[in-house]
Amino acid sequence: LFNARSVSADWSVTFENPNPCAVKGSSVEFRCSYNYPDREIVRKIAWYKGQFIDGDWKRIALSDILSYQNRSEYLGDLQHNCSLEIQDLQDDDAGYYYFRFDTDKYGRRSKESVYLTVTELKARVNPKRVRAGDTVTLECGASCPLSTTVWFKDGHPVSKPNFTAQAEDAGNYFCAVEGQESVQSDPVTLDVQYSPLNVSVEVSHAGLLTVGSSVNLTCSSAANPAADSYTWYRSSGSSSVLQVGSGQVLCLPSVDLSHSGLYICQSRNRLGENNSTQVLLTVTETDIYHxxxxxxxxxxxxxxxxxxxxxxxxxxxxxxxxxxxxxxxxxxx
Missing domain, CATH: 1.20.5 (Single alpha-helices involved in coiled-coils or other helix-helix interfaces)
Incomplete structure (x- = not known):
């Protein structure tokens, strides 16, 4: 005969994280420990999952569930550690888990359980469209609390989830749980709008120009939305500045001495405008090189x-x- 009260008092199963939450595709560890009388020897251990079968709640050994093969690993031992790891989590993995161990005298199973929640990361950029200089907040959400999350932009780490947007911040963002960066949320796009930047002029003919020759000046810039207006100005020896054309390309099919001077392109969109640096055109009566x-x-x-x-x-x-x-x-x- 034995005292059931003394037996139950000598053994226990403790779950350190009884309500873990993990991201679909990642892995989770059930940290677990168990105790039993010193005079007993553990012969067998097993983890179970609770399932309704024909209306009855039953505990099914993970070793008997095909979907857990090659994905579950017992990290414990036959002494006091009963931790378990499940990899490549799927939606069906959510639910209740139990631990059982058998000694040379008794078989015991946990009264309590581990309830696993499997969630997916959802990245949000607030707001999705901003002007340069506005504040942007990155939010990584899930159906349950997660540990520290990290952010990436086009594959590169983002230092802070809150920042003042600049032109170079436009792109695709995604979040992940720290330490499990291989499992990522779907990307979200940040659209940063700004007035023209880096306005430049390209000249089709290098060097001096002779009277009667032709030359094209092409203006380019970085802007979002794209520049919708280009205006050309020429400054001669005097302080006066004249508007000499419009459009992205300024065509001068037959130049004369009056075309000599400093040319400037002004690029504009609905958010603002910016000017290029000055470009010098020099027209001579004789081709000096010839x-x-x-x-x-x-x-x-x-x-x-x-x-x-x-x-x-x-x-x-x-x-x-x-x-x-x-x-x-x-x-x-």
Whole structure:
């Protein structure tokens, strides 16, 4: 005979996290410990899941449930640790879990249970569309409380969930639970709108321009929404600035001296405007490069024409010098 009260008082199963919440696709650990009389030896352990079968609540061993094969791992031992890990969590994994152990004398199962909640992360950007300079808040939600969450933008870590938006902050954001970054929420997009930035001008013809030649000036900028207006200005030697065109490309099909000056492009959208740096166009009456080339060729031609004359003249001088030397030799005989 044995005292049932003393037996029950000597054994226990304790769940450290009886109500865990984990993200679908991640893993969860049930931290568990158990005790029993020192004189007993544990022979067998098992984890069970509670299920309704034909209207009756039953405990089914995880080893008998096909979906848990290769996903559940017993982390404990046959002494006092009964922790369990379930990987790649699915919606069907939510529910009640129980632990049982058998000693060489008795079989005992936990009276209490672990209730697992499986949730999905939902990322939110508030607001989704902002102007540069506005405050943005990132929120990572779930159906139950989670541990620390972290944020990423286009795959790169985000230091703070609250920030002042700039143009470069536009992109796709997603959140994850710290330590389980491989399981991520669906991405959400932040749209940052701003007036034109980095306005620049590209000139189709490099260097000096000659009267009658053509040149195109193309204006580009970064803007959201895209720039819908471009205005061109020219500043000559005086302080006056003249509007000389509109549109993204300024076409000058036949330039003259009056086209010389500093050109500026102004890019504009509904949020504002910005100017490019000045670009200098210089128009000359003669193509200086062509002139230099012709001069160079002329010098070479003159040199080649005069070279034979110099050679003939030098040869004659040498011949005359030789003749004079021979005449002196005959007189001394």
């Amino acid at each position: 002139l230099i080339l012709l001069v160079g060729i002329g010098v070479k031609v003159v040199f080649l024409l005069l070279l034979p004359l110099f050679i003939i003249q030098a040869w004659r001088r040498w011949r005359n010098s030789t003749a004079d030397t021979e005449s002196h030799d005959y007189e001394n005989v």
